[in-house]
Amino acid sequence: MSSFQRDVFINKIYEHAERNKNIFFISADFGAPALDKFRTNLPDQFIHSGISEQHMIDMAAGLALDGNKVYVYAMAPFISIRCLEQIKCSLAIMNLPVTVLAVGVGLGYADAGPTHYLNEDISIMNSIVNLDISSPSDEISTNYIAQTTIDVPKLRYIRMERNNLHNVYSSDHIFNKDGYEKIHSGENICILSSGYMLHKAIDAQKLLSQEKIDVSIYDVISIKPLSDKLIKEIGKYETIVTIEEQTLNGGFGSIIVNALAKNGVSPKKIKCLGLADKYYFQNGGREFLLNENGLSAESIYKTIKTI
Amino acid sequence: MTNLNIKALENKCKWLRSECFEMLLSVKQGHPGSILSQIEILVCLYYGGVIKYFKNEPFHPEKDKIIISKGHAAMSLYPIFSDIGYFKKEELENFGKSDSLLKLFGNISIPGIDCTSGSLGHGLGVGCGFAYSAKKRNAKNKTFVILSEGEMYEGSVWESALFASHHSLDNLIVILDRNRNIILGDTEECLALEPIKDKWMSFGFHVDNVDGHSIMDLLDSFDSINKVSNKPKILIADTTKGKGISFMENKPNWHYWNPLSDELIKKARSELTINE
Numbered sequence: 001m002s003s004f005q006r007d008v009f010i011n012k013i014y015e016h017a018e019r020n021k022n023i024f025f026i027s028a029d030f031g032a033p034a035l036d037k038f039r040t041n042l043p044d045q046f047i048h049s050g051i052s053e054q055h056m057i058d059m060a061a062g063l064a065l066d067g068n069k070v071y072v073y074a075m076a077p078f079i080s081i082r083c084l085e086q087i088k089c090s091l092a093i094m095n096l097p098v099t100v101l102a103v104g105v106g107l108g109y110a111d112a113g114p115t116h117y118l119n120e121d122i123s124i125m126n127s128i129v130n131l132d133i134s135s136p137s138d139e140i141s142t143n144y145i146a147q148t149t150i151d152v153p154k155l156r157y158i159r160m161e162r163n164n165l166h167n168v169y170s171s172d173h174i175f176n177k178d179g180y181e182k183i184h185s186g187e188n189i190c191i192l193s194s195g196y197m198l199h200k201a202i203d204a205q206k207l208l209s210q211e212k213i214d215v216s217i218y219d220v221i222s223i224k225p226l227s228d229k230l231i232k233e234i235g236k237y238e239t240i241v242t243i244e245e246q247t248l249n250g251g252f253g254s255i256i257v258n259a260l261a262k263n264g265v266s267p268k269k270i271k272c273l274g275l276a277d278k279y280y281f282q283n284g285g286r287e288f289l290l291n292e293n294g295l296s297a298e299s300i301y302k303t304i305k306t307i
Numbered sequence: 308m309t310n311l312n313i314k315a316l317e318n319k320c321k322w323l324r325s326e327c328f329e330m331l332l333s334v335k336q337g338h339p340g341s342i343l344s345q346i347e348i349l350v351c352l353y354y355g356g357v358i359k360y361f362k363n364e365p366f367h368p369e370k371d372k373i374i375i376s377k378g379h380a381a382m383s384l385y386p387i388f389s390d391i392g393y394f395k396k397e398e399l400e401n402f403g404k405s406d407s408l409l410k411l412f413g414n415i416s417i418p419g420i421d422c423t424s425g426s427l428g429h430g431l432g433v434g435c436g437f438a439y440s441a442k443k444r445n446a447k448n449k450t451f452v453i454l455s456e457g458e459m460y461e462g463s464v465w466e467s468a469l470f471a472s473h474h475s476l477d478n479l480i481v482i483l484d485r486n487r488n489i490i491l492g493d494t495e496e497c498l499a500l501e502p503i504k505d506k507w508m509s510f511g512f513h514v515d516n517v518d519g520h521s522i523m524d525l526l527d528s529f530d531s532i533n534k535v536s537n538k539p540k541i542l543i544a545d546t547t548k549g550k551g552i553s554f555m556e557n558k559p560n561w562h563y564w565n566p567l568s569d570e571l572i573k574k575a576r577s578e579l580t581i582n583e
Binding site: 050 | 414426437
């Protein structure tokens with residue numbers, strides 16, 4: 001089991017912040033062991049904004065306009081939709097180098113219910129101009145994205161998983177600059193996903209391979225910008241399957257379908273798997289809700305088998 | 308300050324009102340009420356020695372920051388910025404044309420505009436970022452934020468007020484343009500804001516009330532708050548919406564531009580003429 005994405009990310013920023021006093025990390029009262037180290041050792045570069053996400057984003061804009069690299073950090077629903085207008089007006093319109101770190105995307109906080117889980121953020125954030133969206137799937141890709149925010153400062157929204165995930169990549173993996181990775185090679189069918197759901201896709205692929213159905217899997221780390229090269233590459237498959245822990249209204253699947261249309265790529269079949277247009281209050285947790293929505297590895301395997 | 312200097316600043320106010328009126332008239336849109344109520348505040352900042360700036364150098368690192376949080380009134384800075392050499396005077400004549408540098412609302416592509424604004428309630432938070440950053444750099448830059456009273460309805464303003472106070476941002480100076488009118492009328496009838504002074508004091512601000520159209524009052528107040536340390540500061544400037552053009556004063560419908568007869572244009576110009 002690898003480390004939590006939030007700790008990996010913050011530790012990487014910490015390494016740079018020790019040398020660069022123009023790096024600021026702001027939390028709206030959301031923690032992590034790595035953040036405890038950061039705020040203890042670099043108190044002048046850590047800011048507690050209060051549980052005030054709107055203020056946090058506006059203040060980040062002021063800090064960035066004054067020449068600083070700024071990271072803002074909170075639980076996913078509150079740092080995205082709660083302060084969406086601040087992200088648009090104070091960050092996106094001025095195109096400022098601020099990194100928005102959203103922890104617990106998708107059904108990460110399923111037990112708490114729909115105020116705390118986030119089933120709409122891809123759709124909503126994708127519509128914000130100047131904002132890139134990254135969705136790491138393990139410790140290694142998280143580390144890579146964190147380093148990218150240092151190397152190429154710009155406005156980014158990072159979708160981070162609440163729980164720790166198995167590593168998909170080896171520690172020496174070299175990520176390509178197109179923002180996607182081919183995890184497994186198969187024929188006829190390809191699956192596109194990222195983050196937590198990438199792991200479901202991998203598990204489903206293993207079940208399919210037992211029946212000699214070999215599918216390709218792509219980890220779409222950069223949801224925005226989305227690589228045209230990826231879209232052209234997947235055009236060779238008869239069937240494209242997208243898997244997301246989001247409602248399908250404007251989500252990841254819609255983005256892929258739009259990109260296919262834009263690039264004039266027409267596969268025989270496209271299947272977008274995601275959550276129903278519904279808020280859930282049932283107990284049972286994340287896996288229960290995923291299964292309800294046909295998004296367990298077993299369900300995905302069955303769906304793909306019948307395509 | 309001598310009477311002569313006060314008179315010169317009052318004339319500067321007439322000049323700025325006149326420039327703003329002609330810009331608004333040229334595009335037949337914009338927000339005269341809110342622009343005209345903050346004229347004395349801006350003249351004191353830029354011509355009364357309050358804000359630090361460097362002629363012809365809009366990006367000088369030691370200059371103070373200005374945020375007109377009520378972005379619909381930011382265009383009243385353009386004549387000043389042109390006057391102090393931030394851009395050519397021809398840009399004012401070009402105002403509102405499709406290839407113009409200058410827009411109805413201010414944005415950071417315009418030299419001198421430190422923060423894009425328009426949507427209410429963001430300026431104080433961005434100002435906190437400027438002020439906090441300056442403190443961490445041990446820089447002397449101050450940040451001036453002009454808020455409309457209407458922004459006090461936005462919750463984000465109070466989130467930022469908490470922060471400014473907790474961090475004793477005494478390099479943050481807020482000027483509240485209290486012209487009493489929002490689009491649908493008197494704030495106290497729409498949804499009461501008073502007691503405004505108590506609210507800001509309870510949030511830990513040093514508060515001063517001032518006649519927002521008195522050069523002498525404003526300069527005295529800026530001078531006195533300059534001596535206060537360890538607290539963010541706010542001047543509550545009592546103003547008149549549409550000040551200086553009689554038929555616009557205290558008229559909610561002049562929040563936005565209205566068609567004008569030749570006779571009213573003449574009347575406005577006459578009221579804004581500098582009589583030596």
